[in-house]
Amino acid sequence: MLSLRAAPPSPSTRAAVALHTRAAVAAVALARPARRPLESLRRIARGALLTPIALFLFGAIIGSFANVCILRIPAEESIVSPGSRCPHCKEPVAWYDNVPLLSWLALRGRCRRCDGPISFRYFVVELASALAAVALYLRVGFGVEWAVLFAFVAALIVVTFIDLDHRIIPDVVSLPGIAVGFVLSLRGEPGAVSSAIGILLGAGLLLAVGWGYEAATGREGMGGGDVKLLGMIGAFLGWRSVPFTLLLSSLSGSAVGVTLMWWTGSDRKYAIPFGPFLALGAVLYIFCGDRLIGWYLGLGAG
Numbered sequence: 001m002l003s004l005r006a007a008p009p010s011p012s013t014r015a016a017v018a019l020h021t022r023a024a025v026a027a028v029a030l031a032r033p034a035r036r037p038l039e040s041l042r043r044i045a046r047g048a049l050l051t052p053i054a055l056f057l058f059g060a061i062i063g064s065f066a067n068v069c070i071l072r073i074p075a076e077e078s079i080v081s082p083g084s085r086c087p088h089c090k091e092p093v094a095w096y097d098n099v100p101l102l103s104w105l106a107l108r109g110r111c112r113r114c115d116g117p118i119s120f121r122y123f124v125v126e127l128a129s130a131l132a133a134v135a136l137y138l139r140v141g142f143g144v145e146w147a148v149l150f151a152f153v154a155a156l157i158v159v160t161f162i163d164l165d166h167r168i169i170p171d172v173v174s175l176p177g178i179a180v181g182f183v184l185s186l187r188g189e190p191g192a193v194s195s196a197i198g199i200l201l202g203a204g205l206l207l208a209v210g211w212g213y214e215a216a217t218g219r220e221g222m223g224g225g226d227v228k229l230l231g232m233i234g235a236f237l238g239w240r241s242v243p244f245t246l247l248l249s250s251l252s253g254s255a256v257g258v259t260l261m262w263w264t265g266s267d268r269k270y271a272i273p274f275g276p277f278l279a280l281g282a283v284l285y286i287f288c289g290d291r292l293i294g295w296y297l298g299l300g301a302g
């Protein structure tokens, strides 16, 4: 009978084989030095850059849709049809003139047919949405949490520009936003309890501030839209985000208000929309809320 099993190699044989293998690998590496950096560069590009680039493009497309929402929601028009039209000649915009970011640059902000100016804001909204998609990826990676937060930030972008244009925050965004934020919290961050408290605290805090302001001054200070927006922020980000957002938005809103009064030389109180500052506070909470709250609590302890 012949044994097919080879005898186990002796320790010295194994060492010799290992040495030989290592030498062979080194020799192969030396033989083609030019391919290795290229190879690793390609691997880095594939792994580290492909997702952010794809998300940037996706974000720009959603930004293009956000532009449609900003224009049509206050006018109570459909956000689905008809397709985009030039605001001046009302002609339908061809698909190749409707590519996010690129078309605005290629046409230098003008309509191809009538040469009418196309606002720089379309470009800004598309870029903000694209950058938000990438920034959120860097913050939480790609997954369900990314999708939830990106939808939330896209809604904040829409709300911000509608409030700047019309001084309203449409219920058609904030009320479904509260419901969607709560439902999503059942299966993920920040959890149903925190989300529910966030809704109550968000809406309740602003209502209390509004009533207090009205009782003290006899003027209406806080719009009902702001109340529902802070409720939506609490629904998506949890109750901890509510005092944070309110504090940051009050500080930034006051800073801008005082600057405007100084700039225009007027001492009358400027009625600036509060929605954009609430949105800014919520975005700051997503990206550095933990750190800022930790730093603030640390100040109190130390």
Ligand SMILES: [Zn+2]
Residues within 6 Å of the ligand: 086, 087, 088, 089, 090, 091, 111, 112, 113, 114, 115, 116
């Ligand atoms: Zn036109």
